[in-house]
Amino acid sequence: MDKYVSLGSVNGIITPPSSKSYAQRAIALALLAEGRTVLRNIEFCKDTHSALKCIEALGAKVEFLDDSTIAINGGLNPRSDTLHVGESGLATRLFTPIASLNRTPITIQGEGTLLYRPMTMMVEPLRQLGVNVRDGGGYLPIEVQGPIHGGEIWVDGSISSQFITGLLLALPLAEEDTTLHVDSPVSTPYIDMTIDTAHRFGIEIMQNEGDYSQFFIEGSQKYTPTDLSIEGDWSGASTMLVAGAIAGEVTVKNISTLSKQADTAICRALERAGAGLIIEQNSITVSKRDLRAFEFDATNSPDLFPALAALATAAEGESVIIGTDRLRHKESDRAETIRQEYEKLGIEVDISEDNIMKIRGGEIHPAETFSHNDHRIAMSLAVSALRCKGKVKIQNAECVEKSYPTFFEDLESIIVR
Known part of the structure; x- marks a missing residue:
């Protein structure tokens, strides 16, 4: 056109429209919160649809209540061995760690320009967490098989904060506590957004105020369903x-x-x-x-x-x-x-x-x-x-x-x- x-x-x-960055985070957490979450003021753009397809593939049930409101019945129980993230970089880096919570192999597949965007920053940290990763030379598709164990890991934060977001959302469900070290963090306001959204679902992520180089995530936490309006x-x-x-x-x-x-x-x-x-x-x-x-x-x-x-x-x-x-x-x-x-x-x-x-x-x-x-x-x-x-x-x-x-x-x- x-x-x-x-x-x-x-x-x-x-x-x-409502923030797709907030919406994608909330959609991911609604999957991880067992029970019914209601998300209001949702804009159904392509990236939001990609996130919804991902959580359905991972076990969530999505109900459209009206043209801007959805109810999500959460629970991680994959129905498919492939996640189609569309052309969304955030969905890729969100759902790769989340898929790694599961014991069965899951392939993350994208399309368009996303196939040419590097994903190497995810591979080694996930392996440090005990995840079996098969990658296509640092690009999609990537296959992951969990579970994530927790522990102490180091991540390069100089390219994007999106993978850090994915880890911060997945690691509260690991069995062990995790200390996450981030080298050269960028886009730190997006990390604030992630921590804020997780808090709304009942999760605590600890950091020293104003310090984005280290986070402590207690394991075996539980996400709580909520009713949330997207700004x-x-x-x-x-x-x-x-x-x-x-x-x-x-x-x-x-x-x-x-x-x-x-x-x-x-x-x-x-x-x-x-x-x-x-x-x-x-x-x-x-x-x-x-x-x-x-x-x-x-x-x-x-x-x-x-x-x-x-x-x-x-x-x-x-x-x-x-x-x-x-x-x-x-x-x-x-x-x-x-x-x-x-x-x-x-x-x-x-x-x-x-x-x-x-x-x-x-x-x-x-x-x-x-x-x-x-x-x-x-x-x-x-x-x-x-x-x-x-x-x-x-x-x-x-x-x-x-x-x-x-x-x-x-x-x-x-x-x-």
């Missing part, structure tokens, strides 16, 4: 907030700056760029001002890079965004994809060897662009196109279904021409 976006101002109110998604909201900053005024509801989501950091970037910003208890309003170049470290919030790129194109001068090393193993090589697609639009983008991206603001030229099947790239290009006097074509725009299926409808609803 191709989409065309052109010059327009924006004015309106948006309610973004709004800051990743999807960030792109809409940038639309307000560069093209008018947008209010995004059902989000809170008190959230543990990493992408709340977009507010700091908007402030530095000089956008108008009104923060209320459960909504954020952003309005257009004369934007200035900004510097921002996105190491712990790499999903913000595409939205930050769109913001930088509308700022006067050269903006600096730090942390491009975090982008190489996303749905696309996001740093190179941003450079390639924005240069088609007439924007200068420089990526240096010291993990810095520099973007010089300027006019957006009409062009034919390609999403690279990356949902965040498609959304970033669409918002930038609001400043184009001609049309910007975005190929493979349907990729937004991965996280924000109604993105283009929501964007169109606030465009004023």
